[in-house]
Amino acid sequence: MLERLNVMYQDSRFRGNYLTELKLLTIYCILDYISKTNEKGPKAMKIIKPLLFLALLFIGFTSVKSFASDPGDKVDDFTLKNYDGTAYSLSDMKDSKAVVVMFWSCECPNVQPYNDRIGDFVKEYQQKGITFWAINANSTETVEQVSEHAKKNDYPFPVLKDVNNVVADKLGATRTPEVYVIGPDKTILYHGRISDSKFKEQETSLDLKNALDDIIAGRDVAVKTTKSFGCNIKRAQGN
Amino acid sequence: MALAVILALAAINGYSQDIKPLENTNDLEAIKDGAKGSVLLVNFWASWCKPCVSEFPELVKLYKNYKDKGFQLVFISLDDATDIDKAVKPFLEKQGVDFTTYYNKFAKPEDLIDYIDKNWQGAIPSTYIYDKSGTMQAGFLGTKNYEQFESEISKYLN
Numbered sequence: 093m094l095e096r097l098n099v100m101y102q103d104s105r106f107r108g109n110y111l112t113e114l115k116l117l118t119i120y121c122i123l124d125y126i127s128k129t130n131e132k133g134p135k136a137m138k139i140i141k142p143l144l145f146l147a148l149l150f151i152g153f154t155s156v157k158s159f160a161s162d163p164g165d166k167v168d169d170f171t172l173k174n175y176d177g178t179a180y181s182l183s184d185m186k187d188s189k190a191v192v193v194m195f196w197s198c199e200c201p202n203v204q205p206y207n208d209r210i211g212d213f214v215k216e217y218q219q220k221g222i223t224f225w226a227i228n229a230n231s232t233e234t235v236e237q238v239s240e241h242a243k244k245n246d247y248p249f250p251v252l253k254d255v256n257n258v259v260a261d262k263l264g265a266t267r268t269p270e271v272y273v274i275g276p277d278k279t280i281l282y283h284g285r286i287s288d289s290k291f292k293e294q295e296t297s298l299d300l301k302n303a304l305d306d307i308i309a310g311r312d313v314a315v316k317t318t319k320s321f322g323c324n325i326k327r328a329q330g331n
Numbered sequence: 332m333a334l335a336v337i338l339a340l341a342a343i344n345g346y347s348q349d350i351k352p353l354e355n356t357n358d359l360e361a362i363k364d365g366a367k368g369s370v371l372l373v374n375f376w377a378s379w380c381k382p383c384v385s386e387f388p389e390l391v392k393l394y395k396n397y398k399d400k401g402f403q404l405v406f407i408s409l410d411d412a413t414d415i416d417k418a419v420k421p422f423l424e425k426q427g428v429d430f431t432t433y434y435n436k437f438a439k440p441e442d443l444i445d446y447i448d449k450n451w452q453g454a455i456p457s458t459y460i461y462d463k464s465g466t467m468q469a470g471f472l473g474t475k476n477y478e479q480f481e482s483e484i485s486k487y488l489n
Contacts, residue, residue, distance in 0.1 A: 105377060133352065137399075180341045202381040210477075223485075264452075265375075265452075266452050266453075266454035267452060267453055267454035267455075288440075318441065318450075319377075319440060319441045319444045319445070319453045320440050320453050321377070321409045321435075321440055321444075321454055321455060322453055322454055322455070323380055323454070323455070324380075324382065324454040324455060324456065324457075324472055324473055325454070330473070
């Protein structure tokens with residue numbers, strides 16, 4: 093069981109989630125104590141050990157929650173800078189119907205094919221009161237590269253640099269592209285992909301558009317979570 | 332004539348660097364079942380994914396060193412179907428892959444992703460390790476080197 097916990101700890105998906113780390117540490121200490129007192133110890137241990145074990149199971153199950161923040165979770169406020177130096181804070185966006193945060197990359201081949209249509213899509217929904225921010229959390233891509241890439245593609249949205257992938261860690265983002273739609277009260281309303289294909293001609297499900305249409309119409313988002321393959325975010329701590 | 336055809340077919344079957352499509356969870360189940368009794372490492376990669384490409388030779392080396400010690404390795408490529416012939420096969424050949432690998436042909440990526448791990452959002456490279464009874468014991472995102480992979484699988488080899 094210690095081995096399993098060690099593996100979980102090594103798993104980069106859990107790193108940065110301090111509460112989980114604390115729980116894991118507690119489990120370590122309890123297990124260590126149990127294993128040390130296994131041979132000797134008073135009769136009381138016969139009662140305490142099973143109770144401790146049950147406590148462990150409880151903590152264990154609650155620790156293995158999905159690392160990514162799920163629809164329904166509340167996001168902490170954050171401030172990040174665009175490549176032109178302007179600061180953007182989530183709490184300033186209270187008047188938006190929603191803030192769409194898109195983890196982006198200058199190089200990932202799962203992101204680039206969207207460049208042919210993301211600009212028009214964003215402009216259409218900006219008119220409807222939606223805010224769009226791209227976030228670059230790749231430690232391998234500099235602000236200069238981000239700036240050049242954004243200008244080349246004429247993006248109508250800022251591309252914020254997530255230094256040390258702080259926001260990516262808070263949201264549990266792992267790939268590009270990966271989208272979180274955050275409501276005015278900072279609740280996550282949608283988490284997942286832009287559409288079911290990076291190639292326009294193969295798209296059959298415009299998941300982000302559908303979620304935004306639901307939000308604008310005041311409906312509950314019908315499909316709150318979607319998944320897709322993508323390039324892993326190149327975290328500063330390595331992964 | 333018939334003999335020539337049979338021999339030709341046998342020769343083709345004998346050429347084991349082949350890449351097979353995975354279309355549904357039954358295909359995955361079959362792979363896992365086939366690996367029971369061995370430690371299984373499943374690696375999700377794509378030819379366009381730089382970190383995947385950089386750790387690929389480490390995994391090939393691991394397979395070659397441990398395949399006779401109760402270890403199986405399954406590569407699953409997430410390249411587009413149209414790139415299998417022009418990008419994936421040449422890459423596999425260059426890497427010295429002389430064993431069967433697979434590529435994703437699921438209609439919906441969620442079905443593949445969720446079958447493997449509900450906590451996985453689809454980022455690659457992603458590696459999962461199953462013990463000899465077929466139970467998943469470890470999963471990690473991101474590049475690892477030979478020593479790290481070796482240390483992981485060693486835990487379950489005996």
